[in-house]
Amino acid sequence: MRSLTEKQKRVLDFLISFTEKNGFPPTVREIGEHFGFLWSAARTHLKALERKGVIRLNRARSRGIEIPGLRPAQALRVPVAGRIRAGNPVLALEEIGDQIVVDRSLFSTEGAFSLRIVGDSMVDAGILDGDYVIVRPQESLENGEIGVVLLGDEATVKRVFFEEGAVVLRPENRHMPIMKYPPDEVRMAGKVIGVIRKI
Amino acid sequence: MRSLTEKQKRVLDFLISFTEKNGFPPTVREIGEHFGFLWSAARTHLKALERKGVIRLNRARSRGIEIPGLRPAQALRVPVAGRIRAGNPVLALEEIGDQIVVDRSLFSTEGAFSLRIVGDSMVDAGILDGDYVIVRPQESLENGEIGVVLLGDEATVKRVFFEEGAVVLRPENRHMPIMKYPPDEVRMAGKVIGVIRKI
DNA sequence: AGTTTAGCTATACAAATGTATAGTAGTAAT
DNA sequence: ATTACTACTATACATTTGTATAGCTAAACT
Numbered sequence: 201m202r203s204l205t206e207k208q209k210r211v212l213d214f215l216i217s218f219t220e221k222n223g224f225p226p227t228v229r230e231i232g233e234h235f236g237f238l239w240s241a242a243r244t245h246l247k248a249l250e251r252k253g254v255i256r257l258n259r260a261r262s263r264g265i266e267i268p269g270l271r272p273a274q275a276l277r278v279p280v281a282g283r284i285r286a287g288n289p290v291l292a293l294e295e296i297g298d299q300i301v302v303d304r305s306l307f308s309t310e311g312a313f314s315l316r317i318v319g320d321s322m323v324d325a326g327i328l329d330g331d332y333v334i335v336r337p338q339e340s341l342e343n344g345e346i347g348v349v350l351l352g353d354e355a356t357v358k359r360v361f362f363e364e365g366a367v368v369l370r371p372e373n374r375h376m377p378i379m380k381y382p383p384d385e386v387r388m389a390g391k392v393i394g395v396i397r398k399i
Numbered sequence: 400m401r402s403l404t405e406k407q408k409r410v411l412d413f414l415i416s417f418t419e420k421n422g423f424p425p426t427v428r429e430i431g432e433h434f435g436f437l438w439s440a441a442r443t444h445l446k447a448l449e450r451k452g453v454i455r456l457n458r459a460r461s462r463g464i465e466i467p468g469l470r471p472a473q474a475l476r477v478p479v480a481g482r483i484r485a486g487n488p489v490l491a492l493e494e495i496g497d498q499i500v501v502d503r504s505l506f507s508t509e510g511a512f513s514l515r516i517v518g519d520s521m522v523d524a525g526i527l528d529g530d531y532v533i534v535r536p537q538e539s540l541e542n543g544e545i546g547v548v549l550l551g552d553e554a555t556v557k558r559v560f561f562e563e564g565a566v567v568l569r570p571e572n573r574h575m576p577i578m579k580y581p582p583d584e585v586r587m588a589g590k591v592i593g594v595i596r597k598i
Numbered sequence: 599a600g601t602t603t604a605g606c607t608a609t610a611c612a613a614a615t616g617t618a619t620a621g622t623a624g625t626a627a628t
Numbered sequence: 629a630t631t632a633c634t635a636c637t638a639t640a641c642a643t644t645t646g647t648a649t650a651g652c653t654a655a656a657c658t
Binding site: 404406407436437439440443444447458459460461 | 635636637639644645
């Protein structure tokens, strides 16, 4: 494949960023408008890019530009739960207000959900008030992992240890007390696999 | 809003699943083909759904069905810089190894980039070793903000204060010393606007 | 000097897609 | 029974979008 000209590179970059932003490729006229020229010029660029093998033009459909190297769904959509209800057998996420997009290469779990942290109980683990935690739903935790635990209908994020006859919930905050519960009073909702903070 | 009929629900479900799968909504003819009827029937359904307030029909563009609540692709791709060079007038990101996808509703800045944190100098601000910080490029910082600072070609994340004749870089770690530099030895690369951690 | 190529304007036309209207049949509500 | 609505067929037409062709200019190449 012959190398691209500067202009062709810029057009290709626009195709990629437009597609990633909108989820679908631009029309020839949108390309022209963006660069300030007519669609026929855009069309010529597209045909040059196709001739050089970096895109494919899918006739017989509008917005039919295909970019082989472009990984399509790099984004995973995660619901932000306002409440979690301990349904049976599965947990029910309630008051889903929003969805946030996370990177599949970082958080690949289908079915993951998110919670907004309220309070300072985990500051020593780098989880601050207002942070989003990404949670992989699972019914059990390893000793010492940070997880989402249900106490009745209350969901809380703590570091979890298992002792004989007790589940120990340890806040990561020197000023807060460790709590112990009988195993039948707590239920694991999932493991915290990530943190996202907006400053 | 009046409730939807069974058929209208099925059409709406198809709109949603098609859009999530493909990234863009179907055409009226694709809807008709899927259900086995003509496009004019699909069109009537769409108008009924619009009348009932669950979708909007964006005239003046093809595939113009908008489903509120279903946001399109909210993904912003952010490069992860391995090095930052203090070019003039702009900074040069070097050794870009990867790109991560972040949520536009959280981090909307075009031109943002990301750095991988090495070390524990910011643990008390909830920024741990291995975290990604999202950075909005800017040449100056407000007093007390967390920013990316260039000392020569070395990039470091610190909380920044300005005193007379000195720039103060304060690590968020009790065991590390505060550093002061003459203003002409440091250069601001950007403000830390977010943190992403994979556990 | 002549030729090719990139990069554009201008315009025409074709195909895809959206929109509207007329009509039929069935169902539900008043 | 009448009205309104759903759910479709059939068809016409408007708009958007893709494609092609004929230029024109500048730069690069032979």
